[in-house]
Amino acid sequence: QVQLQESGPGLVKPSETLSLTCTVSGGSISSYYWSWIRQPPGKGLEWIGYIYYSGSTNYNPSLKSRVTISVDTSKNQFSLKLSSVTAADTAVYYCARGDLLYGVWGQGTTVTVSS
Amino acid sequence: QSVLTQPPSVSAAPGQEVTISCSGNSSNIGNNYVSWYQQLPGTAPKLLIYDNNKRPSGIPDRFSGSKSGTSATLGITGLQTGDEADYYCGTWDSSLSTARVFGTGTKVTVL
Numbered sequence: 001q002v003q004l005q006e007s008g009p010g011l012v013k014p015s016e017t018l019s020l021t022c023t024v025s026g027g028s029i030s031s032y033y034w035s036w037i038r039q040p041p042g043k044g045l046e047w048i049g050y051i052y053y054s055g056s057t058n059y060n061p062s063l064k065s066r067v068t069i070s071v072d073t074s075k076n077q078f079s080l081k082l083s084s085v086t087a088a089d090t091a092v093y094y095c096a097r098g099d100l101l102y103g104v105w106g107q108g109t110t111v112t113v114s115s
Numbered sequence: 116q117s118v119l120t121q122p123p124s125v126s127a128a129p130g131q132e133v134t135i136s137c138s139g140n141s142s143n144i145g146n147n148y149v150s151w152y153q154q155l156p157g158t159a160p161k162l163l164i165y166d167n168n169k170r171p172s173g174i175p176d177r178f179s180g181s182k183s184g185t186s187a188t189l190g191i192t193g194l195q196t197g198d199e200a201d202y203y204c205g206t207w208d209s210s211l212s213t214a215r216v217f218g219t220g221t222k223v224t225v226l
Contacts, residue, residue: 035215044117045152045160045203047215061212094159100207100215101150103171105159 002027004095004106012089012113018082022095022106029053029076033099036069036080038091039108046091050099051078058099085113118143118211119204119218126224131194135221137187137204143216147206149187151180154201163202164189191223199225 008020022034036048049059051069059067063082071078082089090113096102120138127133137149149167152160162171164180167187179190187204204218 044220045205045217047217050215058213060214100148100205101162101165102152102160102205103162105161108159 002097002104004097004104006093006095006106006109008109008111010110010112012085012111013115014086014113015084018080018085018089018111018113020080020093020095020109020111022078022080024076024078024097029071029073029078032097034069034071034078035096035098035102037094037096037102038089039094040088040091048080048082048093052099087113089113117219118208118216119206121202121204121218121221123219124222124224126226127194128226129194129196132190132192133194133223134191135189135202135204135223137189137218139185139187139206139208141185142210143185143206143208144182144187145185146209149180149182150205151178151187151189152203152205153198154203156200160203194223194225196225199223 003025005023012018030053033050035050049069051057066083068081092108094108095106097104125133151164153163154160167182168180177192181188202221208216
């Protein structure tokens with residue numbers, strides 16, 4: 001049973017870079033797409049982007065200039081970096097398996113942008 | 116700003132049926148498969164329906180999906196208190212650099 005676990009700072013200062021890691025356990029990161037999705041407080045889901053295990057990526061056009069998703073197959077992990085954050089980036093951040101269908105999700109991690 | 120529109124809320128009594136609509140256009144729903152997710156309070160979303168009308172293993176047949184033109188619909192029959200949750204549709208949009216998009220979300224309340 002594949003499980004995903006997000007990790008990273010829960011508080012980030014405005015203008016800094018948000019960095020999160022998703023660790024995949026119970027299965028290999030290879031041969032799948034892996035995504036990041038976020039949910040601002042009280043709002044709906046927003047797709048951030050995905051990465052294939054080989055390294056190819058696709059990002060939300062509205063975030064593309066600030067987002068980098070990378071993969072480390074040796075650690076069975078993939079990561080999210082979001083630069084120049086503002087209060088609008090405050091959200092629960094989920095990692096998930098898939099590029100269009102998300103059959104496995106992490107529990108989510110709350111990131112607050114505040115000084 | 117989501118490109119997929121859902122009603123903010125729907126409600127019904129236990130045992131009854133509800134339907135949730137997801138409206139898009141030819142760049143998204145009209146030419147791509149739709150999936151549906153259930154998000155119980157305080158938890159991560161869960162895949163309910165994929166490829167318009169298929170259920171993953173373990174999803175009861177009380178949940179069904181359909182698509183017609185540029186709209187999709189999720190149906191829930193035999194409503195249970197445990198179905199009280201937020202529901203989201205999802206697909207991808209070829210006009211947005213193949214971005215993945217979600218609906219605005221619908222809160223289902225069991226009266």
